[in-house]
Amino acid sequence: MTESPDWPLWEVFVRARRGVAHTHAGSLHAPDAAMALHNARDLYTRRSEGVSIWVVPTANIAASSPDEKDSLFDPAADKAYRHPTFFQLPEGVEHL
Amino acid sequence: MSLFDQVLALGDDALVAAQRMSEWCARAPQLEEDVALANIALDLLGQARELLSYAGTLEGAGRDEDALAYRRDANEFRNAQLVELPNGDFATSIAKMFCFAAYQNLLYQALVDAPDATLAQIAAKAVKETKYHVDHAALWTLRLGDGTAESHRRMQAGLDEVWPFTHELFESVALAPGVTASSLRAPWLAVVEPVLREATFRRPVDGWAPTGGRQGVHTEAFSYLVMELQVVHRAFPDGRW
Numbered sequence: 001m002t003e004s005p006d007w008p009l010w011e012v013f014v015r016a017r018r019g020v021a022h023t024h025a026g027s028l029h030a031p032d033a034a035m036a037l038h039n040a041r042d043l044y045t046r047r048s049e050g051v052s053i054w055v056v057p058t059a060n061i062a063a064s065s066p067d068e069k070d071s072l073f074d075p076a077a078d079k080a081y082r083h084p085t086f087f088q089l090p091e092g093v094e095h096l
Numbered sequence: 097m098s099l100f101d102q103v104l105a106l107g108d109d110a111l112v113a114a115q116r117m118s119e120w121c122a123r124a125p126q127l128e129e130d131v132a133l134a135n136i137a138l139d140l141l142g143q144a145r146e147l148l149s150y151a152g153t154l155e156g157a158g159r160d161e162d163a164l165a166y167r168r169d170a171n172e173f174r175n176a177q178l179v180e181l182p183n184g185d186f187a188t189s190i191a192k193m194f195c196f197a198a199y200q201n202l203l204y205q206a207l208v209d210a211p212d213a214t215l216a217q218i219a220a221k222a223v224k225e226t227k228y229h230v231d232h233a234a235l236w237t238l239r240l241g242d243g244t245a246e247s248h249r250r251m252q253a254g255l256d257e258v259w260p261f262t263h264e265l266f267e268s269v270a271l272a273p274g275v276t277a278s279s280l281r282a283p284w285l286a287v288v289e290p291v292l293r294e295a296t297f298r299r300p301v302d303g304w305a306p307t308g309g310r311q312g313v314h315t316e317a318f319s320y321l322v323m324e325l326q327v328v329h330r331a332f333p334d335g336r337w
Contacts, residue, residue, distance in 0.1 A: 007126070028128050029126065029127070029128060030128060031239065034235055035235060035239070038132065038231070038232055038235060039128035039129075039131075039132060041228075042128070042131050042132040042135050043128060043131055046131075046135060
């Protein structure tokens with residue numbers, strides 16, 4: 001197996017069935033989008049895992065930095081009022 | 097040819113193509129392509145199993161898929177010589193896969209409407225599989241053609257090498273009830289030629305047309321393929337684990 005430094009990395013998102021969101025399945029190397037889709041089909045849906053595939057160049061994904069974890073996520077920790085837990089449920093309502 | 101001979105030939109095509117393709121496993125130029133080729137080999141093996149099982153039923157002599165795959169000698173196989181050709185380099189294998197998958201796809205399309213219900217059922221699944229094989233090989237054909245001077249040279253050499261063996265696929269025999277092989281050549285060219293043109297390959301000229309596979313005449317490399325295919329079964333006949 002030889003290295004393919006000139007083939008970019010792609011992130012693969014697979015939708016398991018109609019009505020649910022695409023979820024991240026993994027990544028792969030491919031020379032272009034069409035081949036990335038083909039490779040994704042073979043690598044991530046060969047056991048009937050999906051009905052739809054997205055591939056995105058990894059380089060095009062902007063990610064949050066672990067260093068910013070405190071400033072990004074900690075401020076939400078003590079704001080319990082953002083959760084809908086303070087409402088009285090009316091009688092007979094099951095799915096809320 | 098009897099229906100048994102016809103189904104046997106279709107099954108042998110798929111079995112031998114699967115065996116050759118599986119030789120790429122762990123040797124493909126790249127990990128993702130390795131998995132893709134292994135998947136294609138498994139598709140072909142699945143077709144071979146169904147076809148050979150059906151052939152065994154038709155024969156009615158108690159031979160199942162294993163007996164047909166593992167207990168025949170090379171000269172009893174009825175596959176076209178194209179599928180037994182050594183893989184060569186990656187480009188040659190892509191050339192072979194493209195030519196063969198395009199043929200198989202058209203054949204299975206025709207079988208879906210053929211009078212034989214069992215063949216129609218096997219073909220219905222195989223049409224989708226071979227459509228993908230054609231797409232995959234076509235993608236690579238375009239990329240090797242437009243890639244580098246070296247990739248273009250290798251794929252052209254591969255096409256020139258396998259092209260003479262494609263003629264045998266379209267020899268004027270009844271491949272199956274309702275399907276004449278020779279009627280598939282025009283549609284086959286309509287699939288293959290535009291891709292070669294777009295990929296800037298020269299379409300090989302028609303000339304030498306080796307033949308004989310359907311009568312059990314095979315190329316030198318075939319005995320080695322059969323030996324490897326059958327080695328475990330011959331060492332442990334009917335072994336189960």
